[in-house]
Amino acid sequence: MKKPLKPAREFISPSDLTFGLSTCKRCLWIKYWYKLSAPLQMPLVGTLSELQEEHFHGADMPTIDASLRPGTVTKWGEFVKSKPLQVNGLDTRWRILGKYDLVSTNTDGTIGVIDCKVSDNERDSGAFYSPQLEAYAYALENPAAGKGRSVASIGLLIWKPGTTIGSDAHSSGFGVYQKYVAVERDLPNFLAVIGDFISVLEGELPEAGAECTTCAYLLARNALDNL
Numbered sequence: 001m002k003k004p005l006k007p008a009r010e011f012i013s014p015s016d017l018t019f020g021l022s023t024c025k026r027c028l029w030i031k032y033w034y035k036l037s038a039p040l041q042m043p044l045v046g047t048l049s050e051l052q053e054e055h056f057h058g059a060d061m062p063t064i065d066a067s068l069r070p071g072t073v074t075k076w077g078e079f080v081k082s083k084p085l086q087v088n089g090l091d092t093r094w095r096i097l098g099k100y101d102l103v104s105t106n107t108d109g110t111i112g113v114i115d116c117k118v119s120d121n122e123r124d125s126g127a128f129y130s131p132q133l134e135a136y137a138y139a140l141e142n143p144a145a146g147k148g149r150s151v152a153s154i155g156l157l158i159w160k161p162g163t164t165i166g167s168d169a170h171s172s173g174f175g176v177y178q179k180y181v182a183v184e185r186d187l188p189n190f191l192a193v194i195g196d197f198i199s200v201l202e203g204e205l206p207e208a209g210a211e212c213t214t215c216a217y218l219l220a221r222n223a224l225d226n227l
Contacts, residue, residue: 001030001205008035011081011097014135017193018128024209025200032201038214048118052159053077053101061104061112065180069152071106073114078103082139087195094198096139102157103140110152113137117158118176126183129156133183134190156181 009032013020020028031037053076061068082096104112113136115129137151159176166172200206208215 003204004033007033007093007201010093011095012085012135012194012197014096014098014132017131017135017197021193021197021200024212024215025206026208027212027214029200029203029206045118048159049101049116052116052118052157056102056114056116056157061106064114064157065155065182067182068104068112068155068180069106069108069110071104071110071112073102074105075103076101080136080139081144083142083144085194085198087198092198094201095144096135098136098139100136100140106152108152110150111140112153112155113140113151114155114157114180117156118161119158120160120162126156126181130183130186131190131193134186137185138187138190151185154183154185156183 016028016031020031027038056064056073057076059073061071061073077099079097079099084091085094085096086092100113101116102114104114106112113133115133115136133154133156137154140151141148158179158181160179161174162177163175164172165175208219
């Protein structure tokens, strides 16, 4: 596959730092150089995420979790863009661009970042999502324009469906177990992940991921076409 003179997109999505490198570097490379991704079939995710986020608009942070600094959720669903990312002290063409879920304004002048999840997946841990959350924090502290804000906390707010509620057709629904997972700030790890990420993007087309279902399907489909 021929590498274009310029990538189709130069903004790195925070979620790709979590799922892109760990899933398939080949698909990741094609996404950024050709702006081509496999379609996702997740019809309820958007609706559930919006309901969860709306529930916490204006919430006091300590009511979400006692470990959080005094403050209030004041922003939600806004895009953030960073200044150019650096590798080995030099600016690259790449920046962070993403939309966070919730941001608090704390009484001490700092802010907090919360990423909302509706999931029962055991991988929803702080370590797994740390690069994604650090990307939002990096963009808020190093914005493309304006003054940066100090991010005091990052974490996951997880709703795990576990019960049904109500007794008739007009009031029935699902109940969830709520858990806040504090994620420790780890800028060195974030910068290391960013370095690996950019190295993959700036290189040649990688091999298909060993567990990539998209690549496996395409290989099988091409084999059938050649029968």
